[in-house]
Amino acid sequence: MATVAGVAVEPGHWIGGERVGSSQTFTDVSPIDERPIAEIARGGAQEAQAAVDAARRAFPSWSRTTREERARILHAIADGVEKRIEDLAQVETADNGALIRSHRRGVMPRVAHNFRFFADWLLKLGHEDFDTRGHTNHVSWDPAGVCALITPWNAPLMLATWKIAPALAAGNTVVLKPAEWTPLTASLLAGIAAEAGLPDGVFNVVQGYGAEVGGPLTAHPDVRRISFTGSVPTARAIAAAAAPHLTPLSLELGGKSPLVVFADADLDLAVDLAVEQYDNAGQVCLAATRLLVESSIADEFTERFIEKAGRIKQGDPRDAATDMGPQIHRRHLERVDGFVQRAKDAGARALIGGGPNDELGGLYYRPTLFTGASEGAEILTEEVFGPVLTLQTFDTEEQAIAMANGTRFGLAATLATGDPERARRVTERLVAGTVWVNCFFVRDLQAPFGGSRQSGMGREGGDWSFDFYCDLKNTVTAPWAK
Numbered sequence: 505m506a507t508v509a510g511v512a513v514e515p516g517h518w519i520g521g522e523r524v525g526s527s528q529t530f531t532d533v534s535p536i537d538e539r540p541i542a543e544i545a546r547g548g549a550q551e552a553q554a555a556v557d558a559a560r561r562a563f564p565s566w567s568r569t570t571r572e573e574r575a576r577i578l579h580a581i582a583d584g585v586e587k588r589i590e591d592l593a594q595v596e597t598a599d600n601g602a603l604i605r606s607h608r609r610g611v612m613p614r615v616a617h618n619f620r621f622f623a624d625w626l627l628k629l630g631h632e633d634f635d636t637r638g639h640t641n642h643v644s645w646d647p648a649g650v651c652a653l654i655t656p657w658n659a660p661l662m663l664a665t666w667k668i669a670p671a672l673a674a675g676n677t678v679v680l681k682p683a684e685w686t687p688l689t690a691s692l693l694a695g696i697a698a699e700a701g702l703p704d705g706v707f708n709v710v711q712g713y714g715a716e717v718g719g720p721l722t723a724h725p726d727v728r729r730i731s732f733t734g735s736v737p738t739a740r741a742i743a744a745a746a747a748p749h750l751t752p753l754s755l756e757l758g759g760k761s762p763l764v765v766f767a768d769a770d771l772d773l774a775v776d777l778a779v780e781q782y783d784n785a786g787q788v789c790l791a792a793t794r795l796l797v798e799s800s801i802a803d804e805f806t807e808r809f810i811e812k813a814g815r816i817k818q819g820d821p822r823d824a825a826t827d828m829g830p831q832i833h834r835r836h837l838e839r840v841d842g843f844v845q846r847a848k849d850a851g852a853r854a855l856i857g858g859g860p861n862d863e864l865g866g867l868y869y870r871p872t873l874f875t876g877a878s879e880g881a882e883i884l885t886e887e888v889f890g891p892v893l894t895l896q897t898f899d900t901e902e903q904a905i906a907m908a909n910g911t912r913f914g915l916a917a918t919l920a921t922g923d924p925e926r927a928r929r930v931t932e933r934l935v936a937g938t939v940w941v942n943c944f945f946v947r948d949l950q951a952p953f954g955g956s957r958q959s960g961m962g963r964e965g966g967d968w969s970f971d972f973y974c975d976l977k978n979t980v981t982a983p984w985a986k
C-alpha cells in the first residue's frame with residue numbers, strides 16, 4: 505500500500521478480483537520533483553498468463569449478461585469515478601505531472617463520460633434485420649473474448665477507459681497494461697470497478713515494463729483483440745507479437761499534425777489555437793506541432809504568438825494557476841532536448857524557448873518555437889512529444905495542402921480560415937483521421953477516432969469501437985414452413 509497525494513493506492517496487479525504482488529518491483533517517480541512515490545509490482549510472463557487465464561474464465565458468464573445489466577454496471581463505475589474525481593485528479597497529477605485543474609475539470613469527468621457513453625451506445629447498437637428473397641438476415645454483435653489493452657502515460661486513465669469502456673460494454677473481458685511511468689490510476693480504477701459490481705476477472709490490470717509483461721500479453725494465443733495507444737516503434741513490436749495468431753489490432757499512434765493558418769482567418773483565434781498546442785506540456789498525440797502560416801500575415805501572427813506564449817505560467821501542476829507542468833520523466837526530457845539541440849545545430853532558430861527552464865530546474869522545459877528549419881529536417885518530420893512547435897510559411901492554398909500532407913503521419917489537422925468554401929476545398933484533400941476547422945480538440949465519442957498512414961490502424965468511437973471489439977455475425981434464416 506502506498507499513499508500518494510494523501511490517497512491510499514495499492515499498486516499491485518489486479519487479477520481475478522484480487523490484488524497480486526510480484527517478487528520484483530520498480531519505483532514510480534513523480535515528474536513534479538522526481539521523488540519516488542510508490543513501489544510498483546513488476547510483472548512478467550507469469551502475471552500476463554494469470555491475468556489472461558482470469559479473463560478467459562470470466563468471459564462465458566460476462567459475455568452472456570444482458571446489455572441492460574452491462575450498461576447498469578458501466579454507469580455504476582462512472583458514478584464511482586465521479587465520487588472520486590478529486591482523488592483521481594490528485595493521484596494522476598502526482599504520477600504524470602499534468603495540470604490538476606485539467607484533471608479536475610476535463611480529464612476525470614471525461615473518464616466517467618467514457619463509461620456512460622459506451623453504456624448508452626450499447627443499448628442503441630444494432631441493425632434492422634433485412635430480407636433476401638424471403639430469407640431474414642440478422643446481424644449480431646458477439647463479444648470477441650479477452651482483450652489486451654496497452655496504454656501510454658500522457659493521459660493515462662482517460663486513454664485507458666476510452667478502450668476499457670467499449671470492450672466491457674461489448675461483453676468482453678479485459679487485461680489492461682498501463683504505462684510504467686503512470687501505473688497508479690489504473691489500480692484505483694480496479695477498486696472502483698469492483699465496488700460498482702463488476703464481477704471478478706472481467707477487468708484485470710498487470711503492471712510492469714512494456715517488453716516484460718506487455719510482450720507476453722500481446723503474444724498470448726487466448727487474446728482475441730489488442731488495442732494499443734502509443735508510439736510507432738512499440739506498435740511494430742506489438743504487431744509482430746500478434747502476427748502468429750493473427751490477433752486483430754487497433755493502433756492509435758503518434759502524429760506530426762499541421763495547423764494551417766490562412767490570411768483570411770480570425771487572427772486572435774488562430775493565435776489562441778496555436779498556443780493551445782502547448783497543452784499538457786506538448787505531450788499530446790493530436791497536437792498540431794507544425795504551424796503553417798500564410799506569408800502575408802506571418803510577421804503579425806508570430807509577434808502575437810510570442811506575446812501570448814510569453815504569458816504561459818510554468819510551474820507546479822498542483823497549483824491551479826499553473827498553465828504548463830513538467831515533462832513526464834528525465835529520459836523523456838532528454839529526448840525532447842535532443843531534438844531541440846539537433847534542430848539548432850542544423851540551422852533552425854528558436855524564436856522562444858530552446859531548452860530546459862533553468863529557473864525551475866527539474867523536468868520543466870520552456871515552450872519552444874522554431875523557424876527556419878530546412879525542408880526534410882528532423883524537427884519538421886519526427887514527433888517530439890514535448891512543448892516544441894515549428895513555424896513555416898506558404899503562399900498558395902496548393903502549397904499549404906502539400907505541406908500539411910507532407911508527413912508520414914496522418915492523425916489530425918487543424919485549419920484557421922474565414923472562408924467556408926476554402927475550408928471545404930482544403931479539408932477534402934487533407935490526409936488525417938480528424939480535421940478541425942477554427943477549433944481544436946472538440947471530441948464527440950460517437951465520431952471515428954484514429955489515424956491515417958503511420959498514425960494508426962483502424963478507428964474507435966461509437967459503432968467503430970463495437971466493430972472492433974465484437975465478432976460481427978450475420979444469421980440468414982430461410983422462411984419457416986407454415
Ligand SMILES: NC(=O)C1=CN([C@@H]2O[C@H](COP(=O)(O)OP(=O)(O)OC[C@H]3O[C@@H](n4cnc5c(N)ncnc54)[C@H](O)[C@@H]3O)[C@@H](O)[C@H]2O)C=CC1
Pocket residue numbers: 654655656657658663681682683684712713714715717718719722733734735736737738739741742756757758759788789790887889915955959960
Ligand atoms: N493516437 C493517439 O490516440 C495517441 C497516441 N499517443 C502516442 O503515444 C506515444 C507516447 O506514449 P509512450 O508511453 O511513450 O509510448 P510507448 O509506445 O513507449 O508505450 C506505450 C505503452 O506500450 C507499452 N509497451 C512498450 N513496449 C511494449 C511491447 N514490446 N509490448 C507490449 N507493450 C509495450 C508501454 O509499457 C506502454 O504501456 C507518442 O508517440 C504519442 O503520440 C499518445 C496518446 C494518444
Ligand SMILES: O=C(O)/C=C/C=C(\O)C(=O)O
Pocket residue numbers: 658659666784787788789790947953
Ligand atoms: O480524446 C481522445 O480520445 C484522445 C485524446 C488524446 C489525448 O488526449 C492525448 O494524446 O493527450
